Amino acid sequence: MKAIVIGGSGQIGGWLLRHLADRGHEAVGTYATVPFPGLHPLRASDREDAAAWLRRQHPQVVFYPAGFTWVDGCERDPATARASNLEEPLNLARVTADLGGRFVYFSTDYVFRGDDGPDSEESPPDPPNVYGLAKLDAERAIAGELGDRALIARTSWVYGPERQGKNFAYQVIRRLVSGEPVMVPSDQRSSPSYGPDVALAAIRLVEEGHAGLVHLAGPEVLSRPEFAGAIAEGFGLDPGPIASKPTAELGQGAPRPLQGGLLTPRLDRILPGLMRPVSLSIDDFLRRLNLGEAWNDPRVGPTA
Template identity: 80%
Template sequence: MKAIVIGGSGQIGGWLLRHLADRGHEAAGTFATVPYPGLHPLDASDREGAARWVREQRPDVVFYPAGFTYVDGCEADPARARASNREEPLNLARVTADLGARFVYFSTDYVFPGRDGPDAEDDAPDPPNAYGEAKLEAERAIAEALGDRLLIARTSWVYGPERQGKNFAYQVVRRLVGGEPVMVPSDQHSSPSYGPDVALATLRLVEEGHSGLFHVAGPEVVGRPAFARAIAEGFGLDPSPIGSKPTAELGQGARRPLRGGLATPRLDAALPGVMRPMSESIRDFLRRLDAGEGWGDPRARPAS
């Protein structure tokens, strides 16, 4: 299979490229602003240039783990949220449809209001913020363009080794290693999802010919404080500097689902056990860092 990964410099995109290579597929990946060796520069807002590159690659499948993923930034700039998360992937989804190839779009549990999660694929979405609205609109518009050649993978709270070192686990470990307090929301619950497993599960769904909507998320629903403590303890760090406050007191720009998370009945039926529990994932995270697999190590840098 020839695959391209738009957003190969990102967290999930990096793991997709690694798994694609390990599983013997031909793959090309892109970056927008953070270059890595072997990645092609592509800004999806240059719609004609992006379309041209995708056509030249003649892919069998286009993975799109890209977009404007900063949730509070989307709230402040809903036009950018919509352009980056809906219009730009839709442009490349149409190119993909013309090529007769398959398209994989990554979406979020923030399409749900988070009143009584975890939510399954059949539950009714009702996004609480601009990011979730743009992602839901994208899901619908891309589904119209691609029909059964589309796979949508909704995920949540992705963590694990990543080159850019941005995810929640890196933030917690860096602050604890740097002797700084960690303040997290006391009342936000979701499904921590291990990045290497999210990428592998999605790739295996593609390999096995699945299409449609799948929730691709870890098996536990936890609160942010428990998630932060699990990371600290897994890394052998004292969790006592981890404090928590209600969301209402944190001044986050965008509304957050409080009882969120994703139930994964379709994934459980298709690929049982592919998403490992948190304790096992954190052990794998450490094992990969200790093996020096080339990803950033949050223990190496004190918090700035």
């Protein structure tokens, strides 16, 4: 299988490339602003150039974990949010379909309002913010145009080893290692999802010919304080500096789902047990760091 990963410098993109290679597939990754060795520069915003490059590659599948994922930034700049999360991936999805390939779009639990989650694939979406609305519109547009050539993969609170070292786990570990306080929302709940597992699940679904909407999320629903505490415990760090406040007191620019999370009935039927709980995922995170199999160790600061 020849695969293209748009956004290979991100946390899901990096694991897609690693798992694809490990499973014997030919894979090419791209980056837009953060270069890493082996990745091809590509700006999806340059739509004609991006489409022409993709046509030359003639992939069998395109994975699209890229986009503008800064939720507060999306709220302030709806035009960029829609361009990055809807219009640009839809452009490349159309090219992929013209080539006879399949397109995998990564979406979010923020398509749900989060009043009474966790939510399944059958739950009615109702985005609370600009980011979630752009993602939902992209889901519908891509699925509507590509049909069974599209796989829509929703995930939530992705964490684990990654090249850029930006996810929640990295933030918590770095602050605890340096003795700084860690302030988290007391009233937000969702499904922590281990990045290597999310990527592997998407690849296996493609390998087995699945399409449509699938939730790729961890099997537990935790609060942010519970999640931060589990990270501290797994890394042998003092959880004392972890404190919390209600979301309303944190001054976040965009509304967040509070009672969120994703149920995974479809994934559980197809690939039961693939998504690991937080305790096992953190064990694997630490093991990979200690073996030098992760790109970036939060205990020692960023590396190349």
